[in-house]
Every structure is written in structure tokens, then in C-alpha cells.
Amino acid sequence: MSFARTGLRTLRSLPSAQVYRSSNILNQRRLISDEARKLIDNAVQSNPLVVFMKGTPEAPQCGFSRAVCQILDVQGVPREKIVSYNCLEDQELRSAIKEYSEWPTIPQVYIKGEFVGGCDIVLGMHQSGELENLLIKEGLAPPLPEAEPASKA
Amino acid sequence: MDIDEQPQPTVLKSMEDKLRSNLKIEFLEFIDTSGNCGSSYSVTIVSGDFKGKMTLGRHKLVNQILSDEIAQLHAFSQKTLTPEQWEKEKKN
Numbered sequence: 389m390s391f392a393r394t395g396l397r398t399l400r401s402l403p404s405a406q407v408y409r410s411s412n413i414l415n416q417r418r419l420i421s422d423e424a425r426k427l428i429d430n431a432v433q434s435n436p437l438v439v440f441m442k443g444t445p446e447a448p449q450c451g452f453s454r455a456v457c458q459i460l461d462v463q464g465v466p467r468e469k470i471v472s473y474n475c476l477e478d479q480e481l482r483s484a485i486k487e488y489s490e491w492p493t494i495p496q497v498y499i500k501g502e503f504v505g506g507c508d509i510v511l512g513m514h515q516s517g518e519l520e521n522l523l524i525k526e527g528l529a530p531p532l533p534e535a536e537p538a539s540k541a
Numbered sequence: 542m543d544i545d546e547q548p549q550p551t552v553l554k555s556m557e558d559k560l561r562s563n564l565k566i567e568f569l570e571f572i573d574t575s576g577n578c579g580s581s582y583s584v585t586i587v588s589g590d591f592k593g594k595m596t597l598g599r600h601k602l603v604n605q606i607l608s609d610e611i612a613q614l615h616a617f618s619q620k621t622l623t624p625e626q627w628e629k630e631k632k633n
Contacts, residue, residue: 452616492604505597508618512596535613 411500424484432498440485441495452507453495464529565580565589587627
């Protein structure tokens with residue numbers, strides 16, 4: 389109890405804005421670095437497809453997050469294979485994932501524990517066919533059916 | 542000193558300056574995707590410095606250069622091309 393009182397006396401002598409900023413940031417950094425990091429690590433390592441997004445695949449809360457979910461749907465990824473985390477529900481996760489991935493925006497897509505990219509990159513890969521190959525290779529999307537002859541003579 | 546008296550550099554100008562001083566820019570275009578609110582941007586960057594880098598690497602490089610600005614924005618998307626890719630795209 390007396391330690392806290394001493395601490396307060398010291399803190400009060402510093403300009404208040406500076407104190408707030410430095411202690412807040414340090415606390416935030418420490419939290420992000422330990423528990424949250426382990427949680428995220430575990431999530432991406434134990435699930436082949438993880439999407440950190442705003443909202444859910446059923447109800448995306450952002451155009452970029454919606455786009456990513458739509459692309460995965462179009463590629464034939466069954467809903468149950470998508471493990472998604474709603475970053476709007478968890479402010480700590482929202483900032484932790486940005487630090488973990490060293491990537492400033494959400495959504496973020498992880499395949500087999502590796503960061504693939506955000507909406508731009510996923511869209512680009514979808515257009516180039518790269519995403520399809522990757523999803524099929526990792527068993528996340530069904531392989532393309534054998535091309536049937538359009539008409540029989 | 543009254544803070545209102547100093548001209549505040551906009552986030553947009555800051556981004557442009559940083560990109561031009563860190564990369565060899567052939568073409569640079571910012572589009573405000575927030576309805577002119579200055580809170581979301583989409584940028585197209587054509588630079589020879591992107592040669593040999595995969596898309597993710599290029600985006601990470603830009604994110605690094607613009608980390609302060611992006612942190613202030615609501616949304617940010619980018620298109621990164623080499624001069625050759627840019628020429629090809631213009632032809633289509």
C-alpha cells in the first residue's frame with residue numbers, strides 16, 4: 389500500500405501527458421507480446437486456414453473482410469474449414485494481430501501457419517489462380533472436377 | 542506558439558514525400574476511398590525497386606515506409622507494380 393502511494397507521488401511530479409503515454413504503451417506492449425502472441429501462434433499453427441477479420445464470415449463488418457470471405461466461398465472452401473476471429477469483438481486481439489503479423493491492416497489470412505496477406509493480396513492471388521492452387525494443395529478447397537466434354541456427337 | 546498558425550502537412554503529402562524519397566518512383570497515384578474524408582486511401586505505385594520481390598514483400602516494404610501514416614488511416618490498400626508490369630497492364 390505504501391509503495392503505491394510512493395509511486396503515485398513520483399508519477400505526479402512528471403508532466404501528466406508524458407506519464408500517461410509511456411506507462412500505457414509499455415503496458416500495452418507487454419500484454420501484446422506475451423499472452424496474446426501465444427494465443428495467436430497457437431491458433432495459426434493448429435488450423436490450416438485462419439482469417440482475422442472484422443465481423444464474421446456470416447456477417448462481415450467491413451468491405452475488405454467481406455471480400456476475403458466471398459473469395460474463399462467462390463473458391464469452394466467449405467465454411468467449416470474457415471477458422472475466423474472477429475477483431476471488432478476483441479480490441480486486444482485487434483492490436484495484437486497487427487504486431488504479430490507486422491501488418492497494419494485487417495483482414496489477415498493465414499494458411500498453414502503462414503501469413504498470406506490482406507484483401508489486396510488475396511484478391512490478386514485469386515485473379516491469378518495462385519490462390520486456387522494453394523487452397524487445393526492444402527486440402528482446403530476441393531480439387532477441380534475433370535473437364536467433361538461439352539457435347540457428345 | 543499557437544499550433545493553429547503552423548501549416549499542418551497532410552497525411553497524403555507525407556505519404557507521397559516518404560515514398561518518393563525511399564523508392565525510385567515511375568508512377569504514383571493516390572485515390573481517396575473515403576469519399577474525400579482523407580481517412581482511407583488506395584495507392585498505385587510503379588517502381589523498379591519492386592523487381593525481384595513477391596507481392597507480399599512489396600507490400601511489406603511500403604507498409605514499413607508508411608507505417609506512421611497507415612496507423613492514422615482507417616483503411617489502406619495498395620497495388621505495387623514494376624515498370625514492366627505497368628506497361629503490360631496499360632496495354633490491356
